[in-house]
Amino acid sequence: MLHKKIHFCSQCGGDEVLMQVPSGDTHARPVCQDCGHIVYQNPTVIAGCIIEHEGKFLLGKRAIEPMLGKWSIPAGFMENGETVEQAAVREALEETGATVEVLGPYSIFSVPQMNQVYIIFRARFVGFEQPFGDETSEVSFVTKDEVPWNELTYPAIGQILTRYINEEDHGQFGLYMGCYEQGLVHPFGNANPCIN
Ligand SMILES: [Zn+2]
Numbered sequence: 001m002l003h004k005k006i007h008f009c010s011q012c013g014g015d016e017v018l019m020q021v022p023s024g025d026t027h028a029r030p031v032c033q034d035c036g037h038i039v040y041q042n043p044t045v046i047a048g049c050i051i052e053h054e055g056k057f058l059l060g061k062r063a064i065e066p067m068l069g070k071w072s073i074p075a076g077f078m079e080n081g082e083t084v085e086q087a088a089v090r091e092a093l094e095e096t097g098a099t100v101e102v103l104g105p106y107s108i109f110s111v112p113q114m115n116q117v118y119i120i121f122r123a124r125f126v127g128f129e130q131p132f133g134d135e136t137s138e139v140s141f142v143t144k145d146e147v148p149w150n151e152l153t154y155p156a157i158g159q160i161l162t163r164y165i166n167e168e169d170h171g172q173f174g175l176y177m178g179c180y181e182q183g184l185v186h187p188f189g190n191a192n193p194c195i196n
Contacts, residue, residue, distance in 0.1 A: 002115075003041050006030040011037040043115045047087035048075020050164055051100050053125035056141035057164070059148075060095050063137035067153040073161075075120065088121050096139045097132040098125055107160050107176040120160060122173065144168070 006017040014034030021028050022038050030039040050073050051058035059071045074095040078087040085102045092100045100123040107120040125141075132139055142148075144165040152158050160176070167173045 003028075003030060006039055009035060009037050010039070011035055041115070043110075043112075043117050045078040045084060045087070046075055046116055046118045047078050047084045047091060047121075048073050048118070049088045049092055049100060049102065049121040049123040050106060050160070051092060051096070051098060051123050051125050052103075053141055056143050057161075058092075058096055058098060058125060058139060058141050060132065060136045061138040061140075062135065062153065064135050069137075069151070070153040071148050071151050072153040072157050073120070075118070084119050085121065088119070088123065092123065093129065094133045095136050097128050097130045098139075099127055099129045100124060101126055104173070105175055106164070106173065109156070109176065110179045112179065118156070122164075 003019065008015055009017055009032035012032060012035040014032050016033040017030045017039070018033060019028045020031040022031060025038075029041070031037070032039075057073070060074055061071050062068055074088075074092045076087070076091040076095070078084055079090075082090065088102060089100055092098050103122040103124055105119065106122045107118065109118050110116070111118065147161055147165075149158060152161075163176065164173075
């Protein structure tokens with residue numbers, strides 16, 4: 001789904017919004033035939049983190065649809081006015097109640113079928129600061145042997161946790177970049193000068 005169908009123009013209320021390549025543009029976009037308003041639709045960024053603590057990491061159980069009752073690392077849509085690191089820290093606090101410190105990027109992957117980009121960090125658990133939010137019914141620190149593999153939200157979460165566990169065993173974390181079909185793990189140290 002490259003573009004959502006636009007039925008009414010947000011500027012003039014006109015009901016004839018057609019896909020066209022605007023003058024000087026390279027992509028077809030919804031264009032209002034009454035006032036010429038062009039709707040730019042771009043991918044959304046989802047930020048999240050693997051929260052590490054004493055050989056375990058923190059998972060949350062979803063209290064809402066989609067994927068009600070399934071487990072995941074905390075992640076959610078980035079908001080305007082924040083950095084992607086701030087978004088990951090905020091989502092961790094909202095979904096698990098935990099304060100975390102971002103350690104470094106861990107996975108950057110695109111889902112062009114959904115017009116989404118996921119940016120997942122490794123983070124250090126600092127402490128529980130508040131109760132977890134309404135989106136979560138339970139949180140739990142799990143070891144690599146306690147991961148509820150059959151109760152994870154999405155296959156991509158299982159893949160990222162599998163790689164994380166494997167790399168933790170070897171004491172060296174890489175940076176994954178890719179998409180659903182293909183990807184590559186880049187060797188990467190723990191220190192990242194871009195974070196702080
Ligand atoms: Zn219009």
